[in-house]
Amino acid sequence: MFSPGGAAMDQVRVGDVVRVHFRGRLANGSEFGSSAGREPIRFTAGGKDMIRGLSTAVLGMRVGERRTVGVTPAEGFGPRRPGLLQRVPRECLPAEARVGDLLIGHDGDAPARVWVRLLGDTYAVIDGNHPLAGEDLEFDIELVAIGRGRASRPRNTKKVRSMPKEPVNAPGTEGSEPGQRLDVPALIRGQVIQRLGEPEHLVRVQVRLLWDNRYRVNVFVGPDAASARIAHGYFVRVDPAGAIVASEPAIRRRYAEPGPVRPAEPMDAPPAASPS
DSSP states (O other): OEEEEOGGSOOOTTOOOOEEEEEEEEESSSSEETTTTSSOOEEESSSSSHHHHTTTTTTTTOTTTTEEEOOGGGGGTTOOOOOGGGEGGGGGOOOTOOTTTTEEEEEEEEEEEEEEEEEOEEEEEEESSSSSTTOOOOEEEEEEEOOOSOOOOOOEEEEEOOOOBBBBOOOOOOOTTTTTTHHHHHHHHHHHHHHOOOTTTEEEEEEEEEEEEEEEEEEEESSSSOOOOOEEEEEEEEOOOOOOOEEESSOOOOOOOOOOOOOOOTOOOOOOOOOO
């Protein structure tokens, strides 16, 4: 039973079940999730049913109190691991699966949670990394209620028969919570990989929102993630469905060119204007 407070329960302690309203932002300030207009989230303080950064942030809070907390990948959704991205036959996924869906399957005897990153005619790309893996996050939280007992997490995911292992050398997207909004960075990433022909030495494709419908795309290449460098950079514009309608420079099916790898360009600057 939840309580709005009281002498015996005025501060959150380890093991308390709490209800919390939140608003989450990425390091660039863009919002990725919020409980505004919905029920507050419910989890165990100091427990494992919520990321550690939030699970511990509520300790000592009182009902009605608000805090802003920073969460590193180590205390959030972990680092991004390129090896968790896989290409599988399209038939392994439910017919109704869409980009951004969270699916539950099996990798051998172990359960596997994956997100749909790309859907082709005969194949799909799935990602075992959480969409927020590798991200520094910031949360505004408000404690709504404190209770005793064990929190349960809703299970509204779809089942997948099995997860064949065919690695794809590009990690998943940064972006929004799956199933809540169009995952535009994932759509952009898939189109860029397709236009480049899924080259052998591709390590990852990084997509960052600049403003409105314009994005910066960096293509990293190298023998491994540790030594990867930016080989191609693009400024792209997309339509409301996430399709690339313009790119500067044009994205062509070329990749491993002779010569040094170009240095990284600023993520927040538009392409230079052509001289008149």
